[in-house]
Amino acid sequence: MRITVFGAGYVGLVTAACLAELGNEVLCLERDPARIALLERGQLPIHEPGLAELVTANVGAGRLRFSSDADGGMAELQFIAVGTPPDEDGAADVEHVLQAARTIARRMAGFQVIVTKSTVPIGTAERVRAAVQQELDARGSGLSFAVVSNPEFLKEGAAVHDFMQPDRIVLGVEAGTAGRRAAALLTALYEPLNRHHPRTVWMDTRSAELTKYAANAMLATRISFINEMANLADLIGADIEAVRCGIGADQRIGYSFLYAGCGYGGSCFPKDLQALGRLASEAGQPLRLLRAVEAINNDQKLMLGQRILARFGDDLHGHVFAVWGLAFKPDTDDVRHASALVLIGQLLRANACVAVYDPVAHATARRALEQDRSLGPEALARLRYASDPMNALQGADALAIVTEWKQFRSPDWRQVKALLRQPVVFDGRNLFEPRLMAEAGIEHHSIGRPPRARLAMASAGAALPAQGGQNA
Ligand SMILES: NC(=O)c1ccc[n+]([C@@H]2O[C@H](COP(=O)([O-])OP(=O)(O)OC[C@H]3O[C@@H](n4cnc5c(N)ncnc54)[C@H](O)[C@@H]3O)[C@@H](O)[C@H]2O)c1
Numbered sequence: 029m030r031i032t033v034f035g036a037g038y039v040g041l042v043t044a045a046c047l048a049e050l051g052n053e054v055l056c057l058e059r060d061p062a063r064i065a066l067l068e069r070g071q072l073p074i075h076e077p078g079l080a081e082l083v084t085a086n087v088g089a090g091r092l093r094f095s096s097d098a099d100g101g102m103a104e105l106q107f108i109a110v111g112t113p114p115d116e117d118g119a120a121d122v123e124h125v126l127q128a129a130r131t132i133a134r135r136m137a138g139f140q141v142i143v144t145k146s147t148v149p150i151g152t153a154e155r156v157r158a159a160v161q162q163e164l165d166a167r168g169s170g171l172s173f174a175v176v177s178n179p180e181f182l183k184e185g186a187a188v189h190d191f192m193q194p195d196r197i198v199l200g201v202e203a204g205t206a207g208r209r210a211a212a213l214l215t216a217l218y219e220p221l222n223r224h225h226p227r228t229v230w231m232d233t234r235s236a237e238l239t240k241y242a243a244n245a246m247l248a249t250r251i252s253f254i255n256e257m258a259n260l261a262d263l264i265g266a267d268i269e270a271v272r273c274g275i276g277a278d279q280r281i282g283y284s285f286l287y288a289g290c291g292y293g294g295s296c297f298p299k300d301l302q303a304l305g306r307l308a309s310e311a312g313q314p315l316r317l318l319r320a321v322e323a324i325n326n327d328q329k330l331m332l333g334q335r336i337l338a339r340f341g342d343d344l345h346g347h348v349f350a351v352w353g354l355a356f357k358p359d360t361d362d363v364r365h366a367s368a369l370v371l372i373g374q375l376l377r378a379n380a381c382v383a384v385y386d387p388v389a390h391a392t393a394r395r396a397l398e399q400d401r402s403l404g405p406e407a408l409a410r411l412r413y414a415s416d417p418m419n420a421l422q423g424a425d426a427l428a429i430v431t432e433w434k435q436f437r438s439p440d441w442r443q444v445k446a447l448l449r450q451p452v453v454f455d456g457r458n459l460f461e462p463r464l465m466a467e468a469g470i471e472h473h474s475i476g477r478p479p480r481a482r483l484a485m486a487s488a489g490a491a492l493p494a495q496g497g498q499n500a
C-alpha cells in the first residue's frame with residue numbers, strides 16, 4: 029500500500045519505518061528542515077533501539093522516503109503523527125494535527141483515509157473532518173474521505189518492538205460507507221500484525237481517543253499508587269519490593285508498572301494527564317483521582333533532592349554529587365519531564381557541584397538545562413558532563429541514580445567506594461538490594477526499602493525479592 033506519514037518524531041518515524049518494513053511504500057513528511065537534513069544524511073534525530081537499522085534497510089530497499097514537500101504524498105492512507113503539545117491551560121494543542129489535515133485536503137485527488145496517530149482530545153476526529161471538508165468546499169470538490177482514530181501505545185526505548193508486536197491496535201472509525209471503506213483498508217494494512225493473534229479492537233472515534241488517555245492515566249495511577257505505598261513503607265519499616273511481589277501475584281493486579289521510584293517523566297504521562305484533566309473539567313466532571321496522581325508524582329520527583337539536603341545540609345556549597353542517568357527512562361535520549369532534571373536543579377540551586385553521566389542523553393539534557401530559567405550561568409558552570417559513570421564519581425560526596433540503565437545495575441562497588449568521598453548512594457530506582465549494600469559498607473537510601481524491613485527479613489531468613497526497576 030502507499031502511505032504518507034506526517035511527522036518524523038518518535039511516533040512518526042517509528043510508524044513510517046515499521047509500515048515500510050511490512051512491505052508498504054511510505055513517504056514520511058517532516059516540516060523541520062533540520063530533521064529532514066539529518067534523515068537525508070542517514071542519521072536519526074532520536075535515539076531509539078533498532079530504529080536506525082530499520083530506516084537504513086527500508087530506505088535502501090526504496091520503500092521509505094523522507095521529504096518536507098507534501099506534494100509527493102497522494103497516498104490513499106494518510107497518517108498524522110505530529111506533536112500535540114500542551115497549551116497554557118494544559119489542554120492538548122491540536123493545531124499541528126489540523127494543519128496536516130488541511131495540507132492533505134488541499135492536495136486530495138481521490139478517496140483518502142486520514143488516520144490520527146497523535147494523542148488528541150476527544151472530538152478531534154470530528155474537527156479533522158470539519159477542517160478537511162472546509163478545504164474541499166473551498167476547492168469546490170466533492171471528494172469523499174474517512175477519518176480514523178488509531179492511537180499509538182508504543183513506549184520509548186522499546187518503540188519498534190511495541191509497534192511490531194502491539195498488545196492491541198485500537199481503531200476508531202466513523203459510521204457510513206467511507207468508514208467501512210477505511211476499515212477494509214486498515215484491516216488489510218494491519219493484517220500482518222493480526223495474523224497469529226487478533227489484536228484489533230474496533231470502536232467509534234471518540235472512544236478510541238479516550239482509550240489512549242485512559243490507558244496512560246491508568247498506568248500513571250499505578251505508579252503514583254505504589255510510590256505512596258513506598259513512602260509509607262519507609263515510615264513504618266516495610267519493604268515495598270516484597271509488597272509489590274505480594275500484591276502482583278494477584279492476577280487482577282499483576283506485577284508491571286508497580287515499581288516505586290523517583291517519579292514518572294517523559295513526553296506522555298505528564299502531558300496526557302493534564303490534557304485529560306482539562307477536557308474532563310470542561311465536560312463538567314473534574315477528575316479528582318488524576319489530580320492526586322499528578323500531585324504525588326510532582327512530590328516524588330523532589331524526593332531524592334530533599335533526602336540529599338536532609339543528609340548533607342541545606343547549603344551544599346563545597347559538596348559534589350554524582351548523578352547517573354538523565355533520560356526519563358533507559359534506552360532513550362528523551363529528557364522531557366525527566367526526574368533527573370528536577371534533581372540536578374535542586375542540587376545546583378543549593379550551591380552544589382554536580383557531575384552527571386548518561387549513555388546517550390548528554391546533548392538533550394544540556395539543551396533542556398540551559399533553557400531552565402531558574403539556573404543561571406553560574407549554576408550551570410557547576411555542572412560537569414562526565415565521560416563515563418566512574419568518572420562522574422571522582423571526589424563526589426554521594427551518588428544518586430535516577431535512570432535504570434542496565435549498565436548501572438552491577439557497578440564495581442570497590443571502585444565506587446574508592447572514588448566517592450563517602451560511600452553514600454541514593455538509589456532512585458531501587459536498583460540495589462539493601463542487604464548487599466549494607467554488607468558492602470555502603471549507606472544506601474532506597475525508595476520504600478528501609479533498614480528496619482531489611483533486618484526483619486534477614487532474621488526471618490526470607491528469600492529476597494527480585495531487583496527493582498521497571499526495565500529490569
Ligand atoms: N513519544 C511517544 O512515546 C508517544 C507514544 C504514543 C503517542 N505519542 C503521541 O504522538 C504524537 C507525536 O509524538 P512524538 O513524541 O512523536 O512527537 P515529536 O515532537 O517527537 O515529533 C513530532 C514531529 O512532527 C513534526 N510536525 C509538526 N507539524 C507537522 C506538519 N504539519 N507536517 C509535518 N511534520 C510536522 C515536528 O516537526 C516533529 O518533528 C503526540 O501526540 C504524542 O502525544 C507519543
Ligand SMILES: O=c1ccn([C@@H]2O[C@H](COP(=O)(O)OP(=O)(O)O[C@H]3O[C@H](CO)[C@@H](O)[C@H](O)[C@H]3O)[C@@H](O)[C@H]2O)c(=O)[nH]1
Pocket residue numbers: 147180181182183184185244247251284285286287288289290291292293294295296297300356357498
Ligand atoms: O513501574 C514503573 C514504570 C514506569 N515508571 C516511570 O514511568 C515513566 C514512563 O515510562 P514508560 O511508560 O515505560 O515510557 P513512555 O515512553 O512514556 O510510555 C508511556 O507513554 C506512551 C506515550 O503515550 C504510551 O504510548 C506508552 O504506552 C506508555 O507506557 C518513566 O519515567 C519510568 O521511569 C515508573 O516509575 N515505575
